[in-house]
Amino acid sequence: MRAQAVDQQEGLRPAGPEHLVFQLDPVPDGCRHGALPSCFSHCPAGGGRLASLSPGKPRGPLPRGGARGAGPCLALGHCGQIDCKQPNPRKDETIGEPMAINNRITELLGVEYPIVQAPMGWIARAQLASAVSNAGGLGVIETSSGRLDEVREEVRKMRTLTSKPFGVNIAQAFVRDPDIVSFVVDQGVKFVTTSAGDPNRYCSALKAAGLTVFHVVPSLAAALKAIEAGVDGLVVEGGEGGGFKNGRDVASMVLLPLVCSRVKVPVIAAGGIVDGRTMLAAFALGAEGVQMGTRMVSAAESPVHGNWKTAILEAKETDTVFLNRFGPGPALRALRTEKTSAYEKTPPENIMAEFGNALDLYFGGDMEASIALSGQVAGRIDEIKPVAQVIAETVAEFEAELAALQRQYGRAAATA
């Protein structure tokens, strides 16, 4: 038996009742995780991947020392199946609530987990955003659809669906109403992200109204400009992400550590984030929070047509296109379809006109009717999951991977 105690001895977290103390069976050959949850196939009780919850099914409490519950079985080293009836084979294992994460992002946003749902026109509305906020992350309502009457109604719905904090995004390039700042302030939210434009445009007015303002940036120069404008934090978005992009795209692996080494404000990483591993990687590069776009488009509570979700599940990592790099108008990353493959080879004169009636794609499911903004991480998504499951698994995997790295590379491991 290899005893393992994850507590303050290993410097992973401070003392507290939520401490995780567990004992592991011998690590299977070739497994670098020590049979932690990412190695579901080693589970003596049956193994297998995490099964999907049916939409709306309550997550239920995490099993404590066993593996029973309404939600996915997330007991360390256990099977990950829904409604698992097997006793946990590791009798001496105890597990507390999911890992508590406390940092500047959780504090500023007032959330349990520093996981933010990306703002997305028509998609980031109450159904999706309330699921994220209720699961302990931050739901964000869009304004990029330009339908402010509908947005107002969505904010009203949010208040009936959740008592947790949520935010609003101002995608500046799409603003039609000159009173957008008053509109956002009137919604009573405390957190706003601004994107797609000059951070000086709304930052001081929003801050004067008492809001916390994060600006979305695709480069170091943009980050420094946003800091000058007085933002409270940054969303640093790598070029692998879905949506409108800087034509001179930079991947998160380069951009995040570069920006994080030059700014003092907290950073939320966007682009390619889909699970606990990618969240941990972003934290290693200096971020304190993550934002998920494509993962949320494909979530059970996302309102988009099933054809879009299926296209994400079927996409390989090479199945997005980067369009309109040289303008005019914005560059963007979208799913590869017949239409977008043609635009990749021969850019259209006006990319924005090619969106046509986007709602025929978004809610009608006609994948050739418009452009399905999505990130490269589509290649890592192969299951539609409820938001609560996405967030619970992300936090559990973040914790497990952190512990696995510590075991393999930490000082204690080196001297054992």
Ligand SMILES: Cc1cc2nc3c(=O)[nH]c(=O)nc-3n(C[C@H](O)[C@H](O)[C@H](O)COP(=O)(O)O)c2cc1C
């Ligand atoms: C369908 C879609 C719509 C988007 N719309 C917006 C938007 O209105 N405002 C914005 O700031 N970002 C928007 N984005 C970018 C996301 O906020 C997010 O940063 C990006 O999706 C992260 O990369 P990922 O797709 O790899 O998770 C959109 C992304 C997608 C996929």
